[in-house]
Amino acid sequence: MDPRHLVSHAGWLTPNPPTDVEFVPASLKRAPMGVDALDTERLIVNMGPQHPSTHGVLRLLLELDGEEVVAAESVVGYLHRGIEKLAEHRRYNAVGTLMDRGDYTSGIFNELAFALAAEAIMAVEIPRRAQWLRVLLSELNRIASHLVWYGTFGLDTGAMGQFLYAVRDREQLLDILEDITGQRMMFNYVRPGGVVADITTTAEPKIRAFLATIDGYLDEHEALLGGNEIFQGRTRGVGVFERPMAAGFGLTGANLRASGLGFDVRKDRPYAAYEEMDFSVPLATEGDCYARYLVRMGELRQAVRIVRQCIDGLPEGEHTAKVPKVIRPPVGEAYAAVESPRGELGVHLISDGTENPYRMRYRPPALYALQAAEAILPGVLLADAVVILGSVDIVLGEIDR
């Protein structure tokens, strides 16, 4: 027998110490809302880590009183791959490969956040065409990502057909992204200095064909799901984040904007070519699941609007700045953020002047969304818990990193 470890580093784990910590913090517990007057036996239910409604490998520990959630704790880490640690052992150009595996439904944003942070330390000027290509790819990726959310959110509320339509539209986008980057998911397209290759000649007609149909499809989506009385009944007034709570729990992106706080990194901390784009930021004040739905559907329209501007006005020029093959940024520290489909995705990067980052921190918007959702679960019905979790749009690859 070979006693060596097969998967992990030798000496990776020490035996688990006994833990006497109560699984739900007492200070986060809320008294049951009293959905009914029956005093039933409490039941501990493990939802996930493979349950479809957990949107990845999330395990939700729920304490149920009948159908009512009395306490909830999310258990994460099943997908942890140590991206932050691995980045400290990779050259700057190779970190993008790791970043893609964070939020795997919107890889362009992860790569872009890292590239922006590295460029901030290097103080390098990026060609205008590269900036526009970054915006174009970002918004195409945003539509693809929002369509995944839209499809699966429908599933969470009991709908099915619209998921198939969402996949139909997303396929077109993945074909376009594959044409430009060579990959359908792990793009590895954005690099410090610009983008790795110029847009292909075959991509433009595909994007125009997509733009020709998408508006009609979005009308269809809104009628099919948003206009559905059952969907509205399942989402209106459910999972409300009041504005102070949304800010307190660190919500960003559509989740924050659905609670009336209009912070958008693209407008408030513009990066790439967003300052040159004409678009608006959808906002809602109700803070419930339906408001989050409305904001994201509005964002889909705005993303289409930006893609149109990009494809019509793509400037001529280089797709990358002159950066050395082996990047050695000067000693320095920078934080850069992008508006990913899930919110503010930030990278805090520290360079010690060598060819590897000294420290790379990945600010995961979905982690903050998850802990906020977890905090409002006690007191809701189990069926609503599924809807709330779907409405905040989490991706576990990003939470676990």
Place this chain on the structure above:
Amino acid sequence: MRPDTAALARTLSAAGLKGIEIDDVPSLGVVIHASAAHARPVLSALKASDDGFEFLVDLFGIDTTEAVDVVYHLRSFARDEEVFVKVDLDYGSDLASVWDLFPAALMPERECAEMFGLTLSGHPNPKHLLLTEGSKPFLLKQHLIRTPEEVRNR
């Protein structure tokens, strides 16, 4: 974007916090350096001040090879400004939770404590977040992801 360092110094001074070092780092922004004892009063003063740093953008650690720097990245929506608070902690020392000031710190504090081998106090649920209980502090520089033999033989 960048708060006025003099105004920040006045805010901290008004809260009884004197001699706190404030830097303006060119590529990053305004950084407040606080000792472990001052961390909570500084964060509390920043949140309560007119500047309204109510939003915790992120919380994470850095192994400087001499200590662990815990970084609190705060934002004020009212003034559209950001500030970084850096707290020096000795290896294996105590990370006092600020979750009651910033509920957003709940999960990042757990992650920071486990990844840098800190003990977490005052937290309602101080378990490991990502790694199994008992695993080594993964993000410390001394914890190698390859053994010296593996590096030599690759």
